[in-house]
Amino acid sequence: MDPENDTARMLAVAVEEALTGLAEGGIPIGAALFGPDGELLGRGHNRRVQDGDPSMHAETAAFRDAGRLRGYRRTVMVTTLSPCWYCSGLVRQFGIGRVVIGEARTFSGGHDWLAEHGVRITLLDDPECVRMMSGFIAAQPELWFEDIGE
Amino acid sequence: MDPENDTARMLAVAVEEALTGLAEGGIPIGAALFGPDGELLGRGHNRRVQDGDPSMHAETAAFRDAGRLRGYRRTVMVTTLSPCWYCSGLVRQFGIGRVVIGEARTFSGGHDWLAEHGVRITLLDDPECVRMMSGFIAAQPELWFEDIGE
Numbered sequence: 001m002d003p004e005n006d007t008a009r010m011l012a013v014a015v016e017e018a019l020t021g022l023a024e025g026g027i028p029i030g031a032a033l034f035g036p037d038g039e040l041l042g043r044g045h046n047r048r049v050q051d052g053d054p055s056m057h058a059e060t061a062a063f064r065d066a067g068r069l070r071g072y073r074r075t076v077m078v079t080t081l082s083p084c085w086y087c088s089g090l091v092r093q094f095g096i097g098r099v100v101i102g103e104a105r106t107f108s109g110g111h112d113w114l115a116e117h118g119v120r121i122t123l124l125d126d127p128e129c130v131r132m133m134s135g136f137i138a139a140q141p142e143l144w145f146e147d148i149g150e
Numbered sequence: 151m152d153p154e155n156d157t158a159r160m161l162a163v164a165v166e167e168a169l170t171g172l173a174e175g176g177i178p179i180g181a182a183l184f185g186p187d188g189e190l191l192g193r194g195h196n197r198r199v200q201d202g203d204p205s206m207h208a209e210t211a212a213f214r215d216a217g218r219l220r221g222y223r224r225t226v227m228v229t230t231l232s233p234c235w236y237c238s239g240l241v242r243q244f245g246i247g248r249v250v251i252g253e254a255r256t257f258s259g260g261h262d263w264l265a266e267h268g269v270r271i272t273l274l275d276d277p278e279c280v281r282m283m284s285g286f287i288a289a290q291p292e293l294w295f296e297d298i299g300e
Contacts, residue, residue, distance in 0.1 A: 089239020
C-alpha cells in the first residue's frame with residue numbers, strides 16, 4: 001500500500017517497538033523506517049537502559065537496523081514521539097523525506113525545524129502514544145530527563 | 151590541565167581515532183568526549199564500513215563510549231571534522247557545552263547553528279585533519295557521500 005495512506009499500519013510497528021522496550025524495563029519510544037512502497041526497512045526502540053547506550057534512541061535504532069542505504073529521500077521515518085534534536089538532525093542529514101509522529105504532547109522536539117527544511121511531517125496525535133509516554137514520564141521522570149539531557 | 155588550554159592534547163585523541171578508522175578501511179573521522187577537568191570520558195570513530203552501521207559517526211561513537219551520564223554541560227566534544235546535522239543535533243539535545251573542531255574546510259556541518267544556540271565552538275583549522283579528510287574524499291568519494299547522505 002502507498003505509505004501516504006498507510007499511517008496506521010506504520011505507526012503500529014513503532015508502537016510495538018515501544019511496548020517491547022517498556023516490557024524490557026526501558027524507555028517506551030519506538031520507531032520504524034519504511035521504503036517508498038511501504039516496505040519495512042528497519043525498526044527499533046530506545047535502548048538506553050537495556051544496553052547502557054545513550055546513543056540508541058528509537059529513530060537511531062531503526063536507522064541502524066536498516067543498515068547501509070544509498071539515499072533516503074523516499075523513505076518514511078515513523079516514531080511514537082516527536083523526534084528530539086539528535087534524531088531530527090539524523091533526519092535532516094540523511095535527507096529522510098517524511099516523518100510520521102505518534103504524538104508531540106508529552107515532548108516536542110525538532111519537527112517544526114524539519115518542516116522548515118522541506119521534510120514532510122505528519123503529526124497523528126495518537127491517544128495510545130500519549131497514554132504510553134505520559135504514563136512512563138509520571139512513573140520514571142529521572143530516566144526520562146536523563147534520556148533527553150535535561 | 152584545564153581543557154580550555156588543552157586543545158592540542160584533546161585533538162590528538164580524536165586524530166588517533168580517525169587514523170585507526172582509516173587503517174581499518176573505514177572513514178577517517180574521530181572524536182572524543184572530555185570531562186570538566188580534561189579527563190577522557192569516551193572516544194570513537196566512524197564505523198559505517200567496519201560494522202555496516204550508518205548510525206555510528208565519530209561523535210556518536212564517542213558519546214556511546216562514554217556510557218550513561220547525567221549532564222553534559224561541562225563536557226567537551228572534540229572531533230576531527232565539523233559535525234554534521236546528526237552529530238550537531240546530538241550536541242544540542244544533550245547540552246554538550248563546547249565543541250572543538252579539527253577542521254571545517256572539507257565539510258561544514260552545523261557548528262554555526264550550535265554557536266547560535268549557546269555552544270562554545272573552537273575551530274582549529276588543523277592541517278593534518280584537512281590533509282587526512284581531503285585525501286580520503288579524493289580516494290573514496292562514493293563512500294564519503296554515502297556517509298553524509300548525499
